[in-house]
Amino acid sequence: MPATVTRDPLSVRFIFNDGSRYVASLDGLPNPELARDLAQGLASNAHPHGGIGTKRTAMVYAVSLRQMVTKLAEAGFTGPASDLTRAALMRFWLAGKAEHERNTRMILKGLDTGTGALRTEVREYLAGNKLHVKPRTRPYRAYTDGEWERLETSLRTLVDDSWVQHKRALKLAAEGADPRITKRNSKADMAWLMLRDGPIPWRDGYQEYIRGHVESISRKAEPQLRQVREALFPNPLVQYAYMILFGMYSGIVPDGISDLCGEDVEWAGDSAILLSYVKGRTSRESVNIPGRAVRLLERWLQFSEPARRFADEECRRMLWISHSPHARRPISPPSENGKVRRRLKRSLGLVDDEGGALLIHRGRLRASYQERLSRRGWTGRATIDPNHTPRVEGDHYVTPTTPARLAAVESIIEDGQAAVLRKSLPPVVLSTDRAAELAEGFPDAVKRLGLDSAALAELVGGERDVFTAACSDQLAGVHGPAGLPCPARPWVCLLCPLAVFLPRHAPNLLRLDAFFSRQFRQMPTENFLRVFGPYADRLSNEILPKFSEEAKSKGLLEVAGDDSDLPLRPEEGTI
Known part of the structure; x- marks a missing residue:
């Protein structure tokens, strides 16, 4: 089963297409009876029976469920789902957000489909229109050629510089030795020690390790240790730069890139890679990635190899890993929080064509990749994404977003219409x-x-x-x-x-x-x-x-x- 309900403690366990798991904890809510009923509805919405196909979606649905139980309890509702009325649901949905209404409607529909527990008036109400109008979404705006080139050049510089530092650190490690024996406090000995014992923090590791063997510790030792550690092991900033650049080179969806594992990379010869990834809305897909993406991925595997030795079993299988001295684990899986994105934006110092700060958005990167691909000629596919209709493809990837592109599209349309009219003329x-x-x-x-x-x-x-x-x-x-x-x-x-x-x-x-x-x-x-x-x-x-x-x-x-x-x-x- 893709999802099962555990009664004690109350939770819903999900198993997704890519083999990953997630447990939505629902214990401790103010109305346990309603929570148990809604847990069944949550489980029935797991893919392929419903729309919950990723961990992120399951987390959002679980949040909506907890909100519903809590808010209804605060309003005085203490019964099971079979006691819910149309008025109670309307008050809850009007006071909340559109996403909570959408998610809880699906949970209630899932419960009623499996048990038929809801009142007739509630069942009929669920079949009607939502109270909240669905906000109209806009397609991602592709980066201009100038923005794309500046972003690619900056990321490439960051990645190349980190690779040069990594090679130097490996060379230093080969020249170093145990600092307890050499009685030195050099960068070569630091590199030697970290290649053997992992990314050692200053206070908890290296300082204690050499205490009693080195007479004095220079003030420069701590920044030197930090430099060696970041050269040997990728930090979150460098790891995120590799992920962004890989997305620019391959055009794979962001969630597919983030969840890549080592077994997803299959070498087809010396210079070709067949990459398997899971797209959130569908299931596993495979693609033969371009040459530039192959070379970048090959470099990343070499760069992250020393870090992978000291990662736990769960983290070692992940393709993207990084070291942060402030993390709970020495080696962590990919981090895409706003802090890392802001750091990368400040580090690159990029500006858009209007002179403002250039925001790095991975959805826009994919839209830009497809837009640039379409300008190079026929791609061999009727649609970019086999799960999209041509109309959705046009709205998301072909819709012009600047006056210049609008003029270009209108010119193409005019030329096409003129050609059709010319062909219709009699000889x-x-x-x-x-x-x-x-x-x-x-x-x-x-x-x-x-x-x-x-x-x-x-x-x-x-x-x-x-x-x-x-x-x-x-x-x-x-x-x-x-x-x-x-x-x-x-x-x-x-x-x-x-x-x-x-x-x-x-x-x-x-x-x-x-x-x-x-x-x-x-x-x-x-x-x-x-x-x-x-x-x-x-x-x-x-x-x-x-x-x-x-x-x-x-x-x-x-x-x-x-x-x-x-x-x-x-x-x-x-x-």
Whole structure:
């Protein structure tokens, strides 16, 4: 079972997907009978039956449960859950926060589903709308390129400096010896001793260790010991910097990074890592992390190896560990409290683009990673997160957050809409090769193409011919960079709004039609429709029927039935 209720003392024990455990203590509440009933509702909300899938969520639900029992007792309610009334619940929820209403509603629903203990009026009330309107959330705003680069550079400098100090400390330790024998008070002997006995504090360890063996202790000894200790063993500041930088390099969700263990790192060769992590809302996921993240993780494992020797069994299996002289244990699991974040912010001294202090938010880091990834091209996935719909993805990762990004997105949308409209225009198929008759008989086409008399003469005279049509402007940049010749393949002209099809193009159009037929015979239908379908349809249904039978008959005489007369690449040929 994912969650069980223990009666004496009253508690709910959770077992989560990643193997971690949590015990929600509910003993000592003012109304034990109500607490026992709600404990059953809390247990029934454990994943997969409910929404409690992480330790953090279970803690929040337990807090709401304790609040409910305490507040109702203060209001004079002393009975079980079956005595709860709609009025009592309404008073409690109106006086509390939205999250407490949400959590206790789910607890009561879980209890009623399993036992049917609630009154009918309460059950109907739980099925209705909440009293508190759910606050509207806003997607995380991605960091700008300048903010991202400044943050990455600063973190990289901190990490590299700590690595250099670590290598120096290891070298010092190799040169040192037992200070009781050498009678010295040097940094080399301090490093030697700490590599053997662990991160020794000044008052409780080193000073007592050398007392009676070293005649005098310099005042510089304590800061020297602190320097050696922080060089040999990662402190919380350096550990947090590694975690932030790893998130910037890998794009993994913050809770997945925080809970990583040693067994989650699986080497796939010498330079690739398959990383398994647990995402709070779902279950275990795996990802082949990028090369920069692999190298950073490899360095972290080397850096933390001396500290891991002196950690207890529970802490040793954690990937992120650190030493703090003020912690209860010499080596502690990752710490992400506000104090560490504030220290890192002060240490880096970063500013945002407006000149204010740059806040480090791991949710924003992930949003920035995905936003930067989307600008590099297709990622191979329909959505960033398989648990999100495309609409949620757009709201959280693609929504523009600055005027410049909004303008860029609007420009992309406008270009896309213009391309769709251009493709919907009918092809310009002319039955004459004389410019005067063209201008008189097809005024709309001439106007749409923006042709003057000189350009019209060039178009009709064949000076602007490409393989399948006459192009009104090869430098327009419709299918490539503006100002450079169009790089499109021959069949792309069939859907191009700049193409004009004249009788002299009939032979090449028939060659292309025969090419489509050969491709259809040798390609799977689905592939053919995806690659050539729109072009073949336009050619056979909208272009060729507008040519005279005489023009098509003459053109067929020139078609050889193979690829010899087509400007194809080697991989595009037919057998």
